Amino acid sequence: MQLIKAPRDTLLKPLTTVAGIVERRHTLPILANILLKKEGSKVSFIATDLEVQITTATNFGVGTGDTAVTVAARKLLDILRALPDTGEVTISQTTNKLTVQAGKSRFALQTLSAGDFPALSVPETIAESVTMTQKALKHLFAMTHFAMAQQDIRYYLNGTLLVFEPGTLRAVATDGHRLAHCQSVVDTNNESTEVIVPRKTVLEMQRLLSDSDEPVVIEVGTGQIRFCFGEVELISKLVEGKFPDYKRVIPTNYTRHFDVSREALLGSLQRAAILTTDKLRSVRFQIGANALIASSTNAEQEEALEEIDINYNAEALDVGFNVSYLLDFLSSLKEETVRWSVMPDANASALLTLPDDDSFQYVVMPMRI
Numbered sequence: 001m002q003l004i005k006a007p008r009d010t011l012l013k014p015l016t017t018v019a020g021i022v023e024r025r026h027t028l029p030i031l032a033n034i035l036l037k038k039e040g041s042k043v044s045f046i047a048t049d050l051e052v053q054i055t056t057a058t059n060f061g062v063g064t065g066d067t068a069v070t071v072a073a074r075k076l077l078d079i080l081r082a083l084p085d086t087g088e089v090t091i092s093q094t095t096n097k098l099t100v101q102a103g104k105s106r107f108a109l110q111t112l113s114a115g116d117f118p119a120l121s122v123p124e125t126i127a128e129s130v131t132m133t134q135k136a137l138k139h140l141f142a143m144t145h146f147a148m149a150q151q152d153i154r155y156y157l158n159g160t161l162l163v164f165e166p167g168t169l170r171a172v173a174t175d176g177h178r179l180a181h182c183q184s185v186v187d188t189n190n191e192s193t194e195v196i197v198p199r200k201t202v203l204e205m206q207r208l209l210s211d212s213d214e215p216v217v218i219e220v221g222t223g224q225i226r227f228c229f230g231e232v233e234l235i236s237k238l239v240e241g242k243f244p245d246y247k248r249v250i251p252t253n254y255t256r257h258f259d260v261s262r263e264a265l266l267g268s269l270q271r272a273a274i275l276t277t278d279k280l281r282s283v284r285f286q287i288g289a290n291a292l293i294a295s296s297t298n299a300e301q302e303e304a305l306e307e308i309d310i311n312y313n314a315e316a317l318d319v320g321f322n323v324s325y326l327l328d329f330l331s332s333l334k335e336e337t338v339r340w341s342v343m344p345d346a347n348a349s350a351l352l353t354l355p356d357d358d359s360f361q362y363v364v365m366p367m368r369i
Helices: 008-019 073-082 134-142 199-208 262-273 323-332
Strands: 002-007 033-039 042-048 052-058 066-072 088-093 097-102 105-112 126-133 159-165 168-174 178-185 193-198 215-221 224-229 232-237 256-261 282-288 291-297 303-309 317-322 337-342 350-354 357-364
Touching: 002 008, 002 033, 008 033, 008 042, 008 052, 008 073, 008 088, 033 073, 052 199, 066 073, 073 097, 073 105, 126 134, 134 168, 134 178, 134 199, 134 215, 159 199, 193 199, 193 232, 199 224, 199 232, 256 262, 262 282, 262 291, 262 303, 262 323, 262 337, 282 323, 317 323, 323 357
Parallel strands: none
Antiparallel strands: 002 088, 033 042, 033 066, 042 052, 052 232, 066 105, 088 097, 097 105, 126 215, 159 168, 159 193, 168 178, 178 357, 215 224, 224 232, 256 337, 282 291, 282 317, 291 303, 337 350, 350 357
16 A cells, blocks of 8 residues: 655654754664554654654645554664655555665565554643744743753653743753753743743753744643644643742842853863863863953863953952853854853853843852862
């Protein structure tokens, strides 16, 4: 039975969209597969890892019959990428094989029953619904994702907090050493709701969202969140747990500020990082009269020193930071200028913001040097 007939690149697009979450190694063999579901001319591609599920649909099915089958995602993707970009690709199904044919190339792939595919169900009741542009949601994730924890035993830190408030959507991420907060205006009057979106979901959404004004609908149900945009639907389980009170972490009383070129600061810190100790990654910052000096040393007594001109006339400050935390932040920005706020205390956190923009704050704890 013929399922699909389409140009190679047309077929690659939906497959690439869903294949990103497929695990190469898993205890359940079927999780290495994607589900192809054909309903007339509509063909749906579905992938899941039991925590996240991505679905995308296209209209290049052939024939009137309905069927569903699962096949190894990576093998199908590798085959399509290796085929020449000429002519059409035909995908057909027999009893337990899926045949991929293009020109004089032919591949027969093993299949598993679609009935065994552990698809996530759509949330039955929606507690919160927000519509915003893809560009705005991608910006929220881009400005906070780097502060998420990785495999922390405090599992609630391994993700991003989304705070739904009347007229506002906030994204907050922290690993206990730094915190990033960003907010966007949205058209909603719903009551306040907080959910923790898993790290993998956030990174997948960053990959899938475009910098466009096309809409994305966010729906929160019991233990789940759903994102719908274009032809894509992503359903994810939520992280249970109590996220730290981010409002207590963000300083509101800092009165000493200086603006610095993002490009100049990024370049200086990249060079200073070369001579840091791998584990500590500490860089010393001496902030004084119209100058920011960043220096680093290592076990071999080697030293790097970088000086940047700034407009600063307050008390001198000598403080250390993990340079990776600053590089993550600076690499994610597109703005030309960064505002750095300090307190005259080597134990106080640094507050990094954007001039004339109160929608973003990044707080970094100091290190002992």
